[in-house]
Amino acid sequence: MGNAVKKSKDMTKTIERRFSFLRTLFAVLIALAIAFVLIATVSEKPLQDFITLLVGPLKNTSRMATIVSKAIPLLFTGTAVCLVYSCGQINIAAEGAFFGGAVAATCVAILPGIPPVIHIPLCAIAGGLAGAAVMGIPGILRVRYNVVTIVAALMINYVALYLGLYIILNPLRDPSAGFEASFLFSESALLPGLFGNQRIHLGLLVGLAAVVLGYWLLNHTAFGLQMRTVGENEKFATYSGMPVGKTIVFTSLISGFVAGVGGTMETLGNYQRFVYSGFTNHGWDGVMLAVLCHNDPKYIPVAVLFLAYIKTSADALNFSSKIPPEIISVIQAVIIIFVAAERFLAGWEHRSIVKHSKDAMSKGGAE
Amino acid sequence: MIERRNVFDGVAIGEDMLSMEHITKIYDNGFVANKDVNFSVRKGEIHGLVGENGAGKTTLMKVLFGQEIPEEGRILIAGQPSKVQSPLDALAYGIGMVHQHFMLVNSLTVAENMVLGDEPVKGMLFDRAKARQMTAEVAKQYELDVDPDALVSDLSVGYKQRVEILKMLLRGAKLLLLDEPTAVLTPQETKELFVQLKKLREKGFSIVFISHKLGEIKEICDRITVLRLGRYEGTVDVKDVSEADISRMMVGRDVFLNIKKEKAQPKETVLQVRGLNFYNKLGIHTLKDVSFDLRKGEILGVAGVEGNGQSELSDMLAGLLTIQSGEVSICGESIRSKKIREIREMGVSLVHEDRMTYGVSRTQSIKENIVSDRYYKKNYNSHGVLGLKKILSDTQALIKEYLIKCDSPESEVRTLSGGNMQKVVAAREFSAAPKLLLASHPTRGIDVGAAEMIRKKIVALRDEGTATLLFSADLTELLSVSDSIFVMCEGRIVAYFPDASAVDEQVLGEYMLGLKTMSKEEMGGVLHG
Numbered sequence: 017m018g019n020a021v022k023k024s025k026d027m028t029k030t031i032e033r034r035f036s037f038l039r040t041l042f043a044v045l046i047a048l049a050i051a052f053v054l055i056a057t058v059s060e061k062p063l064q065d066f067i068t069l070l071v072g073p074l075k076n077t078s079r080m081a082t083i084v085s086k087a088i089p090l091l092f093t094g095t096a097v098c099l100v101y102s103c104g105q106i107n108i109a110a111e112g113a114f115f116g117g118a119v120a121a122t123c124v125a126i127l128p129g130i131p132p133v134i135h136i137p138l139c140a141i142a143g144g145l146a147g148a149a150v151m152g153i154p155g156i157l158r159v160r161y162n163v164v165t166i167v168a169a170l171m172i173n174y175v176a177l178y179l180g181l182y183i184i185l186n187p188l189r190d191p192s193a194g195f196e197a198s199f200l201f202s203e204s205a206l207l208p209g210l211f212g213n214q215r216i217h218l219g220l221l222v223g224l225a226a227v228v229l230g231y232w233l234l235n236h237t238a239f240g241l242q243m244r245t246v247g248e249n250e251k252f253a254t255y256s257g258m259p260v261g262k263t264i265v266f267t268s269l270i271s272g273f274v275a276g277v278g279g280t281m282e283t284l285g286n287y288q289r290f291v292y293s294g295f296t297n298h299g300w301d302g303v304m305l306a307v308l309c310h311n312d313p314k315y316i317p318v319a320v321l322f323l324a325y326i327k328t329s330a331d332a333l334n335f336s337s338k339i340p341p342e343i344i345s346v347i348q349a350v351i352i353i354f355v356a357a358e359r360f361l362a363g364w365e366h367r368s369i370v371k372h373s374k375d376a377m378s379k380g381g382a383e
Numbered sequence: 384m385i386e387r388r389n390v391f392d393g394v395a396i397g398e399d400m401l402s403m404e405h406i407t408k409i410y411d412n413g414f415v416a417n418k419d420v421n422f423s424v425r426k427g428e429i430h431g432l433v434g435e436n437g438a439g440k441t442t443l444m445k446v447l448f449g450q451e452i453p454e455e456g457r458i459l460i461a462g463q464p465s466k467v468q469s470p471l472d473a474l475a476y477g478i479g480m481v482h483q484h485f486m487l488v489n490s491l492t493v494a495e496n497m498v499l500g501d502e503p504v505k506g507m508l509f510d511r512a513k514a515r516q517m518t519a520e521v522a523k524q525y526e527l528d529v530d531p532d533a534l535v536s537d538l539s540v541g542y543k544q545r546v547e548i549l550k551m552l553l554r555g556a557k558l559l560l561l562d563e564p565t566a567v568l569t570p571q572e573t574k575e576l577f578v579q580l581k582k583l584r585e586k587g588f589s590i591v592f593i594s595h596k597l598g599e600i601k602e603i604c605d606r607i608t609v610l611r612l613g614r615y616e617g618t619v620d621v622k623d624v625s626e627a628d629i630s631r632m633m634v635g636r637d638v639f640l641n642i643k644k645e646k647a648q649p650k651e652t653v654l655q656v657r658g659l660n661f662y663n664k665l666g667i668h669t670l671k672d673v674s675f676d677l678r679k680g681e682i683l684g685v686a687g688v689e690g691n692g693q694s695e696l697s698d699m700l701a702g703l704l705t706i707q708s709g710e711v712s713i714c715g716e717s718i719r720s721k722k723i724r725e726i727r728e729m730g731v732s733l734v735h736e737d738r739m740t741y742g743v744s745r746t747q748s749i750k751e752n753i754v755s756d757r758y759y760k761k762n763y764n765s766h767g768v769l770g771l772k773k774i775l776s777d778t779q780a781l782i783k784e785y786l787i788k789c790d791s792p793e794s795e796v797r798t799l800s801g802g803n804m805q806k807v808v809a810a811r812e813f814s815a816a817p818k819l820l821l822a823s824h825p826t827r828g829i830d831v832g833a834a835e836m837i838r839k840k841i842v843a844l845r846d847e848g849t850a851t852l853l854f855s856a857d858l859t860e861l862l863s864v865s866d867s868i869f870v871m872c873e874g875r876i877v878a879y880f881p882d883a884s885a886v887d888e889q890v891l892g893e894y895m896l897g898l899k900t901m902s903k904e905e906m907g908g909v910l911h912g
Binding site: 031236238241244245252253254257258259370372 | 701723724726727733735742746764767768771
C-alpha cells in the first residue's frame, strides 16, 4: 500500500509538470488565435500576414541574426531579475541598472589609447558597478530602513535615467554629432562580431555565461541557498541563523552588476556612440522573463529566444504589411497573462489528479 | 437571511438524523483525505469523530458543512439525499460548525459578533438593541451565560468558544460540529464545556466532537467513529470499548501512552535566566521578572495557558527577540546582543511553536530544510560551493533515523503531512547535538506515532546531557516528559515543582488560571544557584 501511495504522489508531480507545459502551449495557441482575429480585422491580406507572424523571422539569415541580436541583452536582464526575485525582492530596478550600466560604460569607452583586451573588460566593470549601485540602493533601503522595495526600485529607475541623460547630454555630448549623442567610442572598446556577423557580438557569449553562472550561484553555492531560503521564507531564514540582510543586499548588488554588464554589451556591441534618449525596456522584459521562468535561470535561454522571436516577427510584419506594431505588443501581453495565470486549466488538472489518486487507492486497497 | 428548513424536527430522539455515505475527497495536490467514508449522527447524541491528525476528520466535517465538495458520495439529511454546497446551505439545514480557530471579530462586542452576517435591521440601520436582546434571549434559553456588551478581544478562550457555540444556536443549528474544541482549553474550562454540551444533549441537540484525546472521548461521547489514513475504521458505542481499544483503532497498533524514562540525573547549570522583562510592540508587559535555572540532563517543563509569556520567553532565549532587560547566559556566557547564528553555535536548538512559518520552509526540499542551520560549515561547503553529495547523504541518514515518510530528500516539505514536517524540524534541531534544547509545542497537531517518537528522542537527548526547556499545552505530555515543571501566568513564573511526577493536571490548572500563586520562598528551588 505504501508503494501505491508513493507512486500516486510521483504521478501527481508528473501531472503538475505536464500541465505546466500544457498551460504554456495553450496560452500560446490562444494568443495566436487572438492575434489572427486582430490581424484579420486590420489587414487586407490576413492569411499572408499571419504566416509572416508565424514564420517571418525564419525567412532569411539576416532576420535570424536579428533574433539573436535581440536576445543578447535579454539574457542579462532576465538572469538579473531571476536572481533578485529568487531572493524574494520585487526589485524592478533592472531597467535603471541596464541604462546606468550603458552610461557608465560610455564614460570609459570614449577614453582613447587603451588596448582592447583591457578596454572592454574595463567598460564592463564600470557598467556592472553602475548597475550594482542602481539595484543595490533599493536593497539597502529595504534592509536598513524597511522601505518597500518595489517603490524604491521604481523611483531609482528614474534617478538612473535622468542622471544618465544629464551626463550624456552635458559633459559627454558630442556637439559635432548633429543629434543628441555622446562622443564616439574608441575603436578598442567596440565588441568584436562573432561568426563574421557584426550584429552577433561578443555579448552573446558573456550573456550565456551570465545565465550559467546565475544558475550555478543559485543552486550550487552556500550563498545561493541563502538567497532562495530568504526568498521562500524570510522568517525561516532568520530562525535558521542566516544573515538575511546581507543576503538581500549582496543579491541586489549581483543582479544589478549583471544588468549593468548587459547595458554595456548592448551599447558597445551595436552602436558607435551612446544614442538612447529614454528607457530601453530591456529591464521590464527581464521582469517578464523571470515570471515566465519561475525565477529559474535554467529556462532563460528558451524564454529569451521566444521573446526575441516574437519581437522579430513584429519587425517583419511592420516591414511587410500595414499592421501596426502595437498589435504585436497586444499579442505578447496576452501570452504572458495566460502563462502567468496559475489557475488556468486548473479544473482539468484537478480532475486528472483525482483520477490517478483514485486508481492508486483502489490498487492499494486490493493489496 | 438564512432560510431555515427545520428538517430535523421530524426526527425522533435516537434516530439517525443525518448520514454521509461513501464520501471520497481528493485535494488538488493528489492527497486523498477521505476514502469511502461512512458517518452518521443520531438525534440527541454526542458523537466522537476520532483519529490521528491527518486522518481526515476535519475534511469530513468540512464536507458536511459545505466548505469542501466531495468527489464521490452522498449526504442524507433526515433521510433525504441533499446537497450541501456552502456553509449557508449547511446552516439552512441546521448544521453549525465551530472551528478550531475562532471566527470572531475581536474589535466587536459579543452581540455584534452573534448576529454578524445575519444582522437585524431597523430601516437601513443596524438594530443594536435587537441584537443585544437576541443575544440575551438565546443565552438564557441555553443557559450559556454571556455578556452581550463585552468586547471579544477581552474574552478568555473558553468564553470565546461559548460565544461561537451560541452563534450557531442563534442561527438555528440543531447539529453542532466542534473541531477539537478542547485543544485550546485548560482542564477547568474543558470541564465547564462538557457540562454545557451535556445540557444541549438533554435538550435534543446533537454534537459531533472531534478529538484525539482519549480521556475526553470516553467521558463525553455516546458513540464514536474512527478514521485512519482517510479511511473509515468503524463506529462503536463508547461504553463497549476501552481507551486502549480506541487508540488501537486510531493507530492500527498498540501505543504506549506513557513514555518510559529513568530518573533524571541533573548536573551543572546550563541556562541561567535572571530578571527577564519584555514589553511588546503595543507596550504590554508580557514577561515580568522571569528568573530560573536549567541544568544539564534535565527536562524543565513550562506550563501555562497560551499567551502568558511563553512564546516571548522561547523566542528570546533563541535570539529571535532582543533582550530588553535582564540577563540570559548559557554555560556562563551571556547571549545579549549575539546574532542567532552565534547563539546556535553556542549549542542552542529551537523547535519553534509556529511550525509552518519558522519551523520549515514549505516550498523548499527536505534536504534544504535539514541543512538550513549548518550549510555554511566546513563539512558542507568549501569556499562557498556546497557539497551537495554530503548534504544528500546526511539528509538520507536523518530521513531514515527519524522515519520521515517522503518520496525523496528532494521532495518539497509542503508535500509532507504535519507529523512528517515536524519530524524534519526535529531531525534538524536534534541532530545539531544541542546543549540547550528549546522545544515549543513539539508534538502539537501531529499524529500519535510521530509524537511518541519525538518525545522519546527528547528523553534520549536528556540522557546524553542536553538541557531541555519544554513548552506544551498538552498537560499529559508535559507531566510525562518533564522532570520538573514551572507554571507561567500573565508573564510571571507563579509556581515551581521540582518533581513533575508529584503534580497532576488539576493542580497545574489552578496555577495556570491564576487561582493560586506560590510565594518566592516556595519557588526558591527554581534557582539552583
